[in-house]
Amino acid sequence: MRSLFFARKLRSAAYILTLSVLPVSLGAEPSHGIAMYGDPALPHDFVSLPYTNPDAPKGGKISFGEVGGFDSLNPHIRKGSVPWQLRSLAYESLMGRSYGEPFSVYGLLAESVETGPNREWVEFTLRAEAKFSDGSPVTTQDVIWSYETLGTIGHPRYRGFYGKIESIKATGPRSVRITFNEDNRELALIAGLRPILKKAQWDGKDFANSTLDDIPIASSPYVITDVDAGRSVTLTRNPEYWGKDVPFRRGTMNLDEIKMEFYGDSAVLFEAFKAGELTMRRENNAEKWETQYSFPAVQSGDVVKSPIPHQRPTGMTGFVMNTRKAPFDDWRVRDALLHAFNFEFINDTLTGGRQPRISSYFSNSVLGMQEGAATGKVAEFLAPYKDDLLPGTLEGYTLPVSDGSARNRKNIRTAMKLLQDAGYSVADGKMVDASGKQLSFDVLLRQGNQENQAIMDIYINALARLGIEAKISTTDDAQYTERTATYDFDMTYYRIGLSLSPGNEQYLYWGSEGVDSPGRRNWMGMNVPAAEAMIDNILGARSQEDFIAATRALDRILIAGRYFIPLYQWPYSNIAHAKELKYPETLPIYGDWLGFLPEVWWWEEG
CATH class of the missing domain: 3.10.105.10 (Dipeptide-binding Protein; Domain 3)
Structure with a gap:
């Protein structure tokens, strides 16, 4: 497998870890993106993220398994167990993170971002075309309500950031400014990564105690179309998705269907994958990867073994x-x-x-x-x-x-x-x-x-x-x-x-x-x-x-x-998948991380 490992190499200079610190310009103008230090690697007229295939075909599906179950579809509250993928697949934020750089974000729901001379405030301008899956526009009120709700009654992971906000207010029909109460350069980037929810969906409802009946209305390319309580969740690509031409999205979210299936234990899950009930599986045990992935579908080439390298810390x-x-x-x-x-x-x-x-x-x-x-x-x-x-x-x-x-x-x-x-x-x-x-x-x-x-x-x-x-x-x-x-x-x-x-x-x-x-x-x-x-x-x-x-x-x-x-470290991810599932040759420095699978994969017959 070494030849495949090295063939899928990290080729672009943008994927080399660079931590050089450049001076922050005073009076920053509205920009397409922002980096923790210096300028973002991609220019204002970039076509797509460099680790995507901008010409990837749309279609096909992916199904993967998880051990356990779920009793909620709201990943933004403490109550309940939620399929972890919903945080990134079912919701969008003002900015999107590029995993080809240590920490840079680019416009998603927002068309531009502007900061104060010392990043004491950040202002986002929404895209006029940004819409929720029901066709209603994403508004500044949705943005403000999302930050306030998540920061007060949402999951505790959101509350620390909210405590650093001095004020959040609309500064125009499509612009929102967040002013911070402490000197912290990273806050401007974090602000762009909070999920934006539809305020009207939760009018008269108890957000902190939402149930499986509360199917989220969000702006994501995917909508939840089927739920079998505790057993499976199916997301379908929205053909009317508003952002298909946004550079950050080009070449991503290519699969028509994403299905998450839940099993009682890992042995049953593995047998389901071998039987073709699932189309991909991550294997975290190197011994099993070497000794238990020679079943008929692998031998025939219907299932491909792909090691994905990365340059991130072990954690x-x-x-x-x-x-x-x-x-x-x-x-x-x-x-x-x-x-x-x-x-x-x-x-x-x-x-x-x-x-x-x-x-x-x-x-x-x-x-x-x-x-x-x-x-x-x-x-x-x-x-x-x-x-x-x-x-x-x-x-x-x-x-x-x-x-x-x-x-x-x-x-x-x-x-x-x-x-x-x-x-x-x-x-x-x-x-x-x-x-x-x-x-x-x-x-x-x-x-x-x-x-x-x-x-x-x-x-x-x-x-x-x-x-x-x-x-x-x-x-x-x-x-x-x-x-x-x-x-x-x-x-x-x-x-x-x-x-x-x-x-x-x-x-x-x-x-x-x-x-x-x-x-x-x-x-x-x-x-x-x-x-x-x-x-x-x-x-x-x-x-x-x-x-x-x-x-x-x-x-x-x-x-x-x-x-x-x-325990063990994984200097690469071992992914076994249906031969029709493809991914770009150029890989992000974060490897198999958020924003990679299934986001930049596609389905290709033959």
Whole structure:
């Protein structure tokens, strides 16, 4: 498969990560786009995003599977479990993000964007032709209502941004200005990416408690045309879509039908794909990719295996520990549990040792922490907090590595020493605290995820050798969503994707507000002033050196915090798909990320 991997190469200079910082011009004129730093890569007269096929044919369909179910179609509220794809496929925003650049946005519902000299405000002018799927125009009142509603009763992920808005008002028949209450250059870009909803649809309705009966009316190229509660959602391309000639949309949203089907577990889903009931599947297990994708449809060429490379950070995937609760509030216990997790043995058992481990949150990118002690700007940023930083932050931290054997003796001894330092001892074969209570915890997992179950079975056996009692609790999607949103778990599987342009969203992930406020992404419950200071440094950076150093410093704080038991990284995505499904040869630097599948794919017979 290597020849295919390298044939689908990253060819355009626009796809090379560039973090150079250019001065912001004073008195910015209305523009077709805006970048975090400097100017957007694409000119005002660009034809299409460079990783699309502007001549892609329309037609065909795609169907893919998910494990679990759903009980809502509104991805903008905390209540309910929603097919995650609806956020990007069923709604549009004023601007659209190009995944061929670290962070640039271009006009979508808005024909132009203008900012103040220091980005203290941003003004969007709507396209006159922008319409909702029912044919009604998108108005400034829809925009203002969307921001106010999402920011006050919407999902908590929207509320942090809304708190940074001083005012939002119409400045003309088709223009809206948002003024900010803090110096934060990224806010102008974030403002353009909020979903725009139809105000009139929700008149007299309880938005925060919407149900499956509330089919969204949005401006997207797709409309929801069929819902089988908990089992499937079908979206159909709107032949009257208003924006087919907008440059940002040209060559995208080509498929006539997108269907999401839900299954009880991953094994049933895989069998459905092999039987042709689904037309694509992502495979996250390298061993399965090599050994279980030789079924007849692959051998005949009806199903194609496509590895998609990327240049984005690894992010973090693994088992997160909830530090709001004992025993995870003690970093020595967390460190002990990391040593007891025999990644090398698990990796060999489940993937044939084919998948490398995540080494830090921003690894696989220029933003990732470097080995050894902190130096230069990184050390300078961390110095004011040195007395409060956990061991390994300044001097360097690496994850425990075992000898690959099932016993993992050296790391188990280290774990035992760490637990003793934390006040635990062994009595009658049990690891107990000073009061004689056994160290025990639950691992919350979604129903149907067999791989996570297999990993935990191995891990629990290792913990038993230390006298630790761990149990698995499985729940359906609705319960899992509610429990994780309210941080009602000890340990659970969690995946956080990080971008090449980290910014305000980092507060959502690691900020102290997420300790008690439900619905945040700070599942570990970390409350570390140094981490928030590094986020401030990221947002305040005016040079490439400072931006990279601040991110590397944050990376050190996160990995040395021992909040996660990291699993595999995926330097590329393995996608198996029907031979008729095609994608462009030029790939975005983000690879298989939002805006790629199914957005830039098309169906082509023969």
